[in-house]
Amino acid sequence: xxxxxxxxxxxxxxxxxxxxxxxxxxxxxxxxxxxxxxxxxxxxxxxxxxxxxxxxxxxxxxxxxxxxxxxxxxxxxxxxxxxxxxxxxxxxxxxxxxxxxxxxxxxxxxxxxxxxxxxxxxxxxxxxxxxxxxxxxxxxxxxxxxxxxxxxxxxxxxxxxxxxxxxxxxxxxxxxxxxxxxxxxxxxxxxxxxxxxxxxxxxxxxxxxxxxxxxxxxxxxxxxxxxxxxxxxxxxxxxxxxxxxxxxxxxxxxxxxxxxxxxxxxxxxxxxxxxxxxxxxxxxxxxxxxxxxxxx
Numbered sequence: 001x002x003x004x005x006x007x008x009x010x011x012x013x014x015x016x017x018x019x020x021x022x023x024x025x026x027x028x029x030x031x032x033x034x035x036x037x038x039x040x041x042x043x044x045x046x047x048x049x050x051x052x053x054x055x056x057x058x059x060x061x062x063x064x065x066x067x068x069x070x071x072x073x074x075x076x077x078x079x080x081x082x083x084x085x086x087x088x089x090x091x092x093x094x095x096x097x098x099x100x101x102x103x104x105x106x107x108x109x110x111x112x113x114x115x116x117x118x119x120x121x122x123x124x125x126x127x128x129x130x131x132x133x134x135x136x137x138x139x140x141x142x143x144x145x146x147x148x149x150x151x152x153x154x155x156x157x158x159x160x161x162x163x164x165x166x167x168x169x170x171x172x173x174x175x176x177x178x179x180x181x182x183x184x185x186x187x188x189x190x191x192x193x194x195x196x197x198x199x200x201x202x203x204x205x206x207x208x209x210x211x212x213x214x215x216x217x218x219x220x221x222x223x224x225x226x227x228x229x230x231x232x233x234x235x236x237x238x239x240x241x242x243x244x245x246x247x248x249x250x251x252x253x254x255x256x257x258x259x260x261x262x263x264x265x266x267x268x269x270x271x272x273x274x275x276x277x278x279x280x281x282x283x284x285x286x287x288x289x290x291x292x293x294x295x296x
Contacts, residue, residue, distance in 0.1 A: 020080075024063065040096055054091045055084075055091050059084065061110070062080060079117070083110045086110040087110055091106070098285055135169075136174065155175065231280050231284045239279070240276070
């Protein structure tokens with residue numbers, strides 16, 4: 001997508017964030033049918049212009065997701081830049097015939113790109129990045145907010161215990177991670193300009209329907225759940241179990257764990273996982289096509 005990304009607004013660590021946010025607001029959001037046709041043009045005809053429209057129409061979504069990670073001590077510009085890379089990867093792999101909106105699919109790629117960048121930027125990487133450590137790293141702030149644990153310094157013993165139990169990690173890991181993440185978060189109510197005009201959160205407001213509103217649409221979510229449940233029925237019990245444990249859990253099981261559970265080799269588990277995923281993709285695509293023909 002090298003030709004497409006040349007016209008995407010760039011943001012450097014020393015650049016003006018407000019100017020960038022103003023620029024990306026100029027790109028119109030896409031209606032579902034328009035998004036579908038652009039995705040088909042890109043996928044079937046390698047139309048770089050269509051890919052560019054798909055990416056730029058979702059730059060606000062990238063920036064909004066990146067803002068959610070602003071408390072990790074890294075420049076927002078770098079987080080947005082990494083998120084944009086994830087967005088381009090999502091467009092490259094997006095299949096509109098599966099029945100999902102691009103925003104729904106892209107969110108996973110955007111978050112993955114940003115999280116990977118954060119993990120590589122922190123010394124935590126040198127200590128090892130187990131599933132439990134990653135879960136603690138990216139959930140501690142959210143849980144502290146829910147517990148209203150805003151005190152400076154160490155957490156109270158009660159909060160440490162509760163977080164430890166909720167995330168199933170040692171209490172000392174909670175204390176250590178909290179100290180690593182200590183630092184002032186930027187408030188969304190902080191002024192954007194030196195004259196005090198405007199706040200960080202102002203750019204989030206939009207008279208048009210937001211991506212979040214679209215993807216949270218109850219009817220659309222219900223349809224996706226129904227399609228997934230129906231598609232899962234095409235798998236046998238072992239395929240369904242392995243696929244669920246490997247791809248649909250917050251903490252996926254390892255090939256080794258499943259190989260011991262089924263008394264087969266790790267390579268055999270991997271083969272079953274790949275085959276099950278391909279079957280699920282095919283079933284979802286067929287279901288999406290059937291629904292489109294029914295509504296035509």
